[in-house]
Amino acid sequence: MIQTVTGPIAPEVLGFCQPHEHLFVRRTPAAEVNPALQIEDEARSVSEVAAYRDAGGGAIVDCQPGGAGRDLHVLRRISRETGVRIVGVTGYHMPGFYPEGHWRFSESREALQERFLRELTEGVREPGEEVPVFPGAVKAAIGTDGPVGRFAVCLRAAAGVAARAGVPLILHTEYGAGAVEAVRICEAEGLDPARIAVCHVDRQASDYAPHEAVARTGAYLEYDTIARYKYHDDPSEVALIRHMLELGYAGRLLMSLDTTAARLRSYGGAPGLTDILGRFIPMLMDAGVSRMEIDEITRENPKNLFM
Numbered sequence: 001m002i003q004t005v006t007g008p009i010a011p012e013v014l015g016f017c018q019p020h021e022h023l024f025v026r027r028t029p030a031a032e033v034n035p036a037l038q039i040e041d042e043a044r045s046v047s048e049v050a051a052y053r054d055a056g057g058g059a060i061v062d063c064q065p066g067g068a069g070r071d072l073h074v075l076r077r078i079s080r081e082t083g084v085r086i087v088g089v090t091g092y093h094m095p096g097f098y099p100e101g102h103w104r105f106s107e108s109r110e111a112l113q114e115r116f117l118r119e120l121t122e123g124v125r126e127p128g129e130e131v132p133v134f135p136g137a138v139k140a141a142i143g144t145d146g147p148v149g150r151f152a153v154c155l156r157a158a159a160g161v162a163a164r165a166g167v168p169l170i171l172h173t174e175y176g177a178g179a180v181e182a183v184r185i186c187e188a189e190g191l192d193p194a195r196i197a198v199c200h201v202d203r204q205a206s207d208y209a210p211h212e213a214v215a216r217t218g219a220y221l222e223y224d225t226i227a228r229y230k231y232h233d234d235p236s237e238v239a240l241i242r243h244m245l246e247l248g249y250a251g252r253l254l255m256s257l258d259t260t261a262a263r264l265r266s267y268g269g270a271p272g273l274t275d276i277l278g279r280f281i282p283m284l285m286d287a288g289v290s291r292m293e294i295d296e297i298t299r300e301n302p303k304n305l306f307m
């Protein structure tokens with residue numbers, strides 16, 4: 001079963017899934033640097049997710065972990081109002097999302113593990129909320145130097161918990177730096193690479209070698225910089241995906257948008273949560289990618305990641 005914010009579902013129910021979005025994020029220190037990292041208007045988020053549903057979307061993973069602006073109860077309301085299945089996460093994010101003195105910077109590996117596991121097994125209950133909401137995955141992050149120092153402590157805790165709880169690990173990377181080493185660390189903590197989604201490697205879409213190296217570990221490559229033109233144009237992303245498909249990695253790719261307020265239409269941004277369904281998939285198919293391959297990337301792979 002896959003744990004969603006409205007309860008467990010059979011994996012077959014997931015449907016078309018974007019495994020790395022941000023639908024609702026409260027204000028954090030990161031929003032002082034980049035205001036688009038605050039996504040705090042419930043009605044706008046509902047309308048964005050409703051448009052995704054109308055375009056054919058079935059499920060979304062919201063990758064904002066606890067203490068970094070996450071509100072699982074709002075996500076539960078958004079899911080109930082739209083019918084889109086939403087998976088929330090426990091775990092940790094990049095340092096910039098947390099105020100000084102936060103547990104993210106100081107807790108021991110054991111304490112972090114206890115914290116993440118408690119959220120997965122007992123759920124999260126905000127004051128005034130009767131029924132807890134359960135996360136269904138663990139978010140982790142490594143920086144430009146890879147899994148070193150504090151990042152390594154947190155990553156080991158997150159991986160150990162994902163392995164014990166039987167849920168996937170969604171790993172933020174900076175352009176894929178240290179990704180292979182991070183997968184090895186997770187493996188050493190007992191986590192099967194087939195339960196790991198390595199994010200943001202496609203911020204660099206011209207040198208294919210780092211992509212192939214991650215795919216060889218057995219982890220998923222989550223391509224989530226689609227239509228983020230500060231990194232690369234569409235033809236580069238399409239060429240990268242075609243290259244990975246030609247090497248036989250259809251079963252190792254995921255696609256998502258990693259939204260901020262600046263990328264959600266209902267917040268005045270672009271291209272909107274429907275961009276993959278409405279624009280990018282037709283573009284892939286025009287470039288020769290088959291419907292079967294699209295379904296594998298957008299339906300089968302997310303399901304298998306969570307199974």
Ligand SMILES: [Zn+2]
Nearest residue numbers: 020022063258
């Ligand atoms: Zn993200």
